Amino acid sequence: MVRASDCATSVSSAGFSKKAVRRFKRSTFFRSGCCTCTPPKCPPPLPQVLFSVSKRHFKKAVDRNLIRRRCREAYRLHKSALAALPAETRPSYIAFLYLAKEITSYDVIETAMKQSLKKLEKLPPAFLKEQSNS
Template sequence: MYTFSKTEKLCKREFIEQLFAEGKSVGAYPLRMLYTPINELPVPYQVLVSVPKRYFKRAVDRNLLKRRLREAYRLQKNLLPTTDKRYALAFLYGGKEKLSYWKIEQAMKTLLGQFAQWQVESLTN
């Protein structure tokens, strides 16, 4: 249950372009989440993690933040609702400083909670 397998990683260029072109956005500092339904995905949720080179010049810092984002997602993905639709998700780090894992985890909980709430509301309407 608490895994993050290769099939859950969003790699296909076509899907990534569609996500950034059509995706809707939800934010909780320092994270921003883009999401869009894509029915061709092999699993219910595929995830992309990005940390900008603009603010973190050293790859070591970017990799650290990406590891923290992936771990926070891995432990909190149970908040995502089970649904027939399949979604591509992108988590973008927007802060200019390296925040602790705990702050990133709190932001991830907030984002996934907002997304789950939006999903439930869209199913009832």
Template structure:
């Protein structure tokens, strides 16, 4: 079962207008490196759900935004075990907003995301 840990399934993606609005209205946030991280305790039992946002204001071309979202998603997939989560407890809604104006390398994004995930892991749930 070692392979399932590194998956990124559909139910780990934060969807639904009400959930996303709740995350941005009621959720707490912090800035770390080139990311703004918003988080909110979810009401439903299940895995942590994430949302990745790359502002159009900073990257006009969709190709660049999609590249960054893929890199962030991959970094999260490989390091998501840094946030404690079990299926019996309620998970977190997490929003990653990319703030840099440059396209960073995967290694750079991954190292910053690891710091964000470690900080999320220390937050009292």
């Protein structure tokens, strides 16, 4: 582990903003060859989420956006279930794929979202599975 302030090269001369330079100088980073990786101070409070609606089934962008908005709203209202999980068991990324071929009402989407989030709560963390197999 190396502190950025220990580096001989000047960060400010690389064309970064002052705010980025200050953050870089305070952070701890790892160097591997030519790549530098700055790990986050703590895990993110909630996972990053992707909502996907097929262009094949919904040709009009208006329809895809309507479905995506409904899915996002259902997730927003029920994401507190994920926030209650310990950081070790919380997933980092979640992708929700809308597989129906017709536009469904918000009530149906909300019910499906609740069920999906309950299933996510019951899943064991992936890294614990890998460690138990070794």
